[in-house]
Amino acid sequence: MPGDTRTGQASPAAGALDGTVVVELGGRIGAGVCGSLLAQLGATVVVVEPPAAQPVAGKWRHRAQFTAGKLSFQMDSTKSADRDLLRSLIARCDALVVSSEVDGGLDGFLPAGLEAEKIVCDVTAYGRTGPRAGQPGSEWQIQALSGIIETTGMANGAPVPIPLPIVEFMTGVYAAASIIAALRVRGEYGAGQAIDMALYDCAFSAMATFLPRPLAGSKEPIRRAGNRHAMIAPWNVYKARDGWILICVGSDAQWRRLCEIMDRSDLGASEQLARTPGRLARAGEVDAQVQAWVGGRSIEDCVAALNDEIPCGPIVRIDGHPREANLEHRGMIRRLRDPVSGGEVVLPGSPLCMSASAGRAPQRVPAPDAGREEVRKLAAETRSPVAPRGAAQPPKAPLAGIRIVEIGHYTTVPLSTRMLASLGAEVIKIEPPEGEATRDWPPVQRGQGYFFTYTNSDKKSLVLDLRKDADTGVLRELIKDADVLIENLKPGALARRGFSAEGVAALNPRLIYCSISGFGAHSLYAGRPAYDSVVQAMSGLMDVVRSDGVPVKCGISSADLIGAEMGVLAVLAALAWRDRTGRGQYIDLSMQDITAWLTQTAWGEAAHPPVSLVVCRDGYIVAEIGAGRPAGLAREALMGALDLTRDEAVARLARCGVAAAPVRTVHEMLEEPQTAARELWFNVTHGGETWPLLASPMRLLGTPPAVRKAMPALGRDTAAILEALKIPVASRS
Numbered sequence: 001m002p003g004d005t006r007t008g009q010a011s012p013a014a015g016a017l018d019g020t021v022v023v024e025l026g027g028r029i030g031a032g033v034c035g036s037l038l039a040q041l042g043a044t045v046v047v048v049e050p051p052a053a054q055p056v057a058g059k060w061r062h063r064a065q066f067t068a069g070k071l072s073f074q075m076d077s078t079k080s081a082d083r084d085l086l087r088s089l090i091a092r093c094d095a096l097v098v099s100s101e102v103d104g105g106l107d108g109f110l111p112a113g114l115e116a117e118k119i120v121c122d123v124t125a126y127g128r129t130g131p132r133a134g135q136p137g138s139e140w141q142i143q144a145l146s147g148i149i150e151t152t153g154m155a156n157g158a159p160v161p162i163p164l165p166i167v168e169f170m171t172g173v174y175a176a177a178s179i180i181a182a183l184r185v186r187g188e189y190g191a192g193q194a195i196d197m198a199l200y201d202c203a204f205s206a207m208a209t210f211l212p213r214p215l216a217g218s219k220e221p222i223r224r225a226g227n228r229h230a231m232i233a234p235w236n237v238y239k240a241r242d243g244w245i246l247i248c249v250g251s252d253a254q255w256r257r258l259c260e261i262m263d264r265s266d267l268g269a270s271e272q273l274a275r276t277p278g279r280l281a282r283a284g285e286v287d288a289q290v291q292a293w294v295g296g297r298s299i300e301d302c303v304a305a306l307n308d309e310i311p312c313g314p315i316v317r318i319d320g321h322p323r324e325a326n327l328e329h330r331g332m333i334r335r336l337r338d339p340v341s342g343g344e345v346v347l348p349g350s351p352l353c354m355s356a357s358a359g360r361a362p363q364r365v366p367a368p369d370a371g372r373e374e375v376r377k378l379a380a381e382t383r384s385p386v387a388p389r390g391a392a393q394p395p396k397a398p399l400a401g402i403r404i405v406e407i408g409h410y411t412t413v414p415l416s417t418r419m420l421a422s423l424g425a426e427v428i429k430i431e432p433p434e435g436e437a438t439r440d441w442p443p444v445q446r447g448q449g450y451f452f453t454y455t456n457s458d459k460k461s462l463v464l465d466l467r468k469d470a471d472t473g474v475l476r477e478l479i480k481d482a483d484v485l486i487e488n489l490k491p492g493a494l495a496r497r498g499f500s501a502e503g504v505a506a507l508n509p510r511l512i513y514c515s516i517s518g519f520g521a522h523s524l525y526a527g528r529p530a531y532d533s534v535v536q537a538m539s540g541l542m543d544v545v546r547s548d549g550v551p552v553k554c555g556i557s558s559a560d561l562i563g564a565e566m567g568v569l570a571v572l573a574a575l576a577w578r579d580r581t582g583r584g585q586y587i588d589l590s591m592q593d594i595t596a597w598l599t600q601t602a603w604g605e606a607a608h609p610p611v612s613l614v615v616c617r618d619g620y621i622v623a624e625i626g627a628g629r630p631a632g633l634a635r636e637a638l639m640g641a642l643d644l645t646r647d648e649a650v651a652r653l654a655r656c657g658v659a660a661a662p663v664r665t666v667h668e669m670l671e672e673p674q675t676a677a678r679e680l681w682f683n684v685t686h687g688g689e690t691w692p693l694l695a696s697p698m699r700l701l702g703t704p705p706a707v708r709k710a711m712p713a714l715g716r717d718t719a720a721i722l723e724a725l726k727i728p729v730a731s732r733s
Contacts, residue, residue, distance in 0.1 A: 014042075014577075016041045016573040016576045016577040016580075017038060017042040017043040017183075021046070021094050021095075022045045022095045023093045024096075025097065026097050026098045026103060027060070027099050028099040029066070029139070029172070030123040030172040030199065031175070032047075034176045035047060037173065039069040042357065046070065046072075046371065047067050047072055048073050049067070069364070070366065071370075071374050072369055073369065083109070088380070089375060090118075095119035096120050097121050098110070098121070098122050100122050101134055101136050118192040119179050119192055120194050121178060121182075122196055122197065126200045126674060127196050127201060129678060131677060132674045139167055140611045141661035142167050142199045143166075145669065146200065147207050147222075147668075148207070148555065149622065150664060151207075151210055152224065152545065152552065152555035153547050153555075158547075159663055160545060164541075164601060164602060170565060174697055175195065180572040182703070184398045184399075193702025193703065194702070196699040201699070204681075204697070208415075209451065210555070211451075211666070214666055225555075227246070227533070231276070233286050234247065234249050234283070237315065237542075240299045241297060242298050244299075245302050245537075246312060246534060246542070247294070247302075247306070248529075250529075250531075252276060255268060255276075255279065256268035257310065258306075262293040264289065311528075316537065316539065318602055321333050322596050324540070326525055326590075327593065327596050329523070330593055331361065334348065334361055336362065337365065348603075351594045353588045355587070356585035396703070397705075398700070399575075402425040404426065404428070404482065405428050406428065407487040407494070408429070409437050409438070410437060410438060413516055415560070416514075416516070416571070418459070419565075420571060422458060423698070425484075426460070428717070429456060431464075431715070432463070432464070432465060432466075438452045439452045439714065440452075445689060453711045454692060457694075457710060459711055460717035461714055462715070466497055472499075476499075478725070479504055479507050480508050483510070483575070484511070484513075484575075487515055489517075491521040491527070494515075513584070514570060516563055516564075516589045517588075518534065530591065532558070535591045537553075538592055539592050539595035539596040541553075544599060559591045563595070566594050612625045615641065616642065616648075618645050618646055619663055620662075621646050623653055623660040637653055638652070638653070678695070682695070686709060689710075694707070
């Protein structure tokens with residue numbers, strides 16, 4: 001298949017969703033993100049714009065980003081011709097993206113029972129159920145209520161709102177993936193369905209790394225860690241002569257090597273600092289020694305000296321866009337004309353790097369209403385009802401019958417496959433003989449960690465030692481019969497064992513091989529270690545999130561999380577492509593690409609949250625003061641806030657017409673009535689043990705995701721899998 005030999009991307013003629021028509025009505029940023037991703041994957045997306053006289057809010061504050069690559073239809077609801085055109089377009093489309101709690105004026109255009117035939121995805125703050133159902137809620141309110149703000153910032157400082165619509169973006173990615181899953185069901189059974197996407201659910205899901213101790217029963221408060229790591233040192237940002245650099249020392253051996261590089265072998269040999277517990281106890285002293293070395297050098301000199309041996313990365317500046325060579329190399333920086341301003345706008349390319357049905361980078365920003373004629377043609381098309389491929393029966397799960405082989409560790413790929421398993425796929429997780437690295441992360445129950453258990457729900461455990469020929473033979477047999485292979489090893493690690501993209505395609509031409517790495521396989525930094533923190537630094541994200549001027553990583557593992565979500569989306573899109581063509585493909589996802597794409601609303605303008613952080617008697621609140629809001633009245637209302645509780649301050653501001661929310665702790669978030677009503681976590685009992693599991697935020701109401709089983713003990717399914725493959729257990733000895 002023709003493509004870009006540098007990036008591995010296919011020509012723009014190939015689209016997984018070619019022929020699919022999506023109407024984007026929703027005013028939320030999450031709705032815009034969803035529509036943009038579907039457009040990149042080949043769908044014809046019509047974005048319905050409000051009249052120019054309406055106030056700019058939601059996604060329209062970033063019009064160029066969220067209309068690029070779409071058809072613009074500027075609708076005037078006072079005109080009968082426009083109303084009729086929209087109704088005809090809705091009758092013609094395959095899917096709609098709405099935001100019901102902020103798009104009330106469009107309710108009359110959605111006839112009752114629309115979900116019986118079409119996919120209707122509703123992106124809202126809290127979803128359709130629970131005590132907050134139907135209430136409007138901003139990005140900042142969701143960050144506050146979910147614990148995201150509370151867990152971001154320096155250990156001894158105030159919490160920090162993330163000045164990007166990060167939850168809106170996460171919700172938009174999951175919404176796009178849910179629509180593709182629902183389209184798969186529709187193609188098989190002819191049935192449409194509603195999708196209930198809630199920002200609150202997605203924010204809860206993003207807090208997974210903070211939940212093990214509370215879910216295990218601990219009442220100990222969850223503390224902010226700033227840029228430090230709870231279990232490793234040194235791990236922090238340091239000030240060089242020309243900027244900031246993140247350095248992450250992941251082992252005692254790496255510490256000794258860093259000491260040699262710093263010409264301080266005495267520190268590496270120190271009895272107090274040689275082992276991780278000693279360095280953690282003296283983290284301030286260790287940081288001072290590293291800062292003394294970094295402070296006299298440039299960032300370039302530091303990176304050269306560390307030479308890929310020590311994970312590190314500069315805090316990439318966003319100056320109109322992230323200034324980073326690998327992003328340019330991979331085509332993530334694009335310059336287009338904005339017909340509204342008449343000037344140039346810098347937009348991200350598509351992070352969906354796929355060999356056969358690559359994400360299409362936007363080629364233009366449409367002028368308002370520029371797509372009206374094309375919309376008329378679309379609306380005039382007559383389309384036969386969807387003819388189901390399967391028998392007339394209740395629809396099965398979207399991925400029923402799909403087998404996925406996972407070679408994943410830590411967060412990114414395990415989270416991707418957990419979501420795919422909830423959609424009905426059979427997921428076989430391949431683990432080394434000692435088990436995946438997070439199996440024993442504390443807290444544990446009978447030697448197995450809570451985080452590992454709920455991050456790998458609904459999977460099977462197969463133990464293989466891929467250093468042995470017999471076990472690579474087992475993997476070869478699995479690949480021959482699998483639908484998807486997904487991994488997050490270092491680029492080239494599987495190829496060195498005989499499983500290159502070309503090699504697995506030869507074994508199984510229908511296989512979808514998805515690789516997720518820090519900087520991509522086709523990269524300037526293919527061999528560089530890439531922790532979540534390093535990717536946050538090198539994508540521009542940490543330049544945006546600051547505490548008293550110091551770059552700070554998000555408390556949630558943003559790069560891991562958004563990388564995992566994009567993995568779900570890419571696999572579903574590749575399955576849609578295979579359904580049409582019968583062919584598999586290779587997917588090369590870069591977490592740096594994806595995280596830089598996440599920062600796009602900060603490109604070309606200063607990123608700062610339109611909120612104030614207010615200290616109250618029992619914690620903090622965020623209040624949306626300023627930006628046209630009654631700032632003077634609000635500030636007067638907050639006189640004496642130190643004597644108010646958070647809830648009292650929020651209520652007082654509400655009487656002034658100012659939106660506000662309490663900054664909840666992790667424990668408080670778990671006790672929120674909305675958390676319980678949405679059943680975002682629940683207990684299951686298996687083999688006499690009770691484990692907490694996390695619900696999927698992908699709420700397909702017709703074929704709901706199912707989370708049923710905790711991850712089993714190491715290797716429990718090995719014998720059964722080998723028997724199904726007709727491989728004698730003894731032959732692997």
